[in-house]
Structure formats: C-alpha cells, structure tokens
Amino acid sequence: MRFDKFTLKVQEAIQDAQSFAGSLGHQAIEPEHLLVCFLRQQDSIAAAILTKLSVTPRQIEQELVKFLEKQPRVEGGTEQIYLSGRLNKIFDKALTEAAQLKDEYLSAEHVLVAITEEKTGEAAKILRKAGITKDSIFKVLVEIRG
Secondary structure, eight states: OOGGGBOHHHHHHHHHHHHHHHHTTOSEEOHHHHHHHHHHSTTOHHHHHHHHTTOOHHHHHHHHHHHHHTSOOOSSOTTSOEEOHHHHHHHHHHHHHHHHTTOSSBOHHHHHHHHHHOSSOHHHHHHHHTTOOHHHHHHHHHHHHO
16 A cells, blocks of 8 residues: 555545554454544545535544444454455555545545445445445535535
8 A cells, every 4th residue: 555645634534543443442443433533633635525515524434433433342452453344445455546636645535435335344434324425525525625
C-alpha cells in the first residue's frame, strides 16, 4: 500500500483508527474504525457529504461505535495493530475510484464510496440503511467540486 498516495486527512484517520481499534482491544483496523475516525475529523469531507445527503454524521458514528463495542476483544495483543483484509480491499477499490476521477491522491470521499460498495460490511449496511449510496455520494461530489 502506497500511503504517499493518500491525503494527509486519510493518513491521519488511519492513525486515529489504529488508536481507536487499540482502545477497543481490536487487533485489526476495520472499515468501521476508519469511518468513525473520518466522521470525527475536523472539517471532515465525509461528514459534509452525509450532511448534504440529510444524514446526521453523529448518528452514523454512534451506530458504528455501538457495533464495534460488541466485537470480540483481544487482551494484551493490541500493540501490533494491522489493516484488516477488508480494509485493504476497500483501499484498493478507493484507489481505483480516485484514478477514474483522475484524482492524484486518495481521499476520504474515495474511501467512503468504496465502503458503500462493500457487500457484507457493517459500515456499508449502516450507510445503505441511511440511504447513502455510491450514486448519491457522486451527486454531492459534483455539487462540491463543480
């Protein structure tokens, strides 16, 4: 994974997600950890997109945290926290989305789109339940980017 192709906001969110996962006793950073951290960021593009789609970012964050708190914990083994296979696949998909949009760097909106495309993940289910889809995100991006 070439983290130099990620925006600083994405790199910060990954670091925050690592700390967050560790605080919950999780060994792997899952898409749900990362999405929570995106939504908590100051000037969050992910939160701005949700707000434009009439969804309360705090509500999505709370649902994700509630889910994560129910996940199994590992005692004493959280110093080696890694990106899960699911999150690596999402980053691969997000990089593809960035390339299709002719964006030089991978940013939160690319990751958000990739999360919505996941079939079985809890983050995707929560977003879909709120009406957030790839198409709705792209509509907002057209408005934001012009």
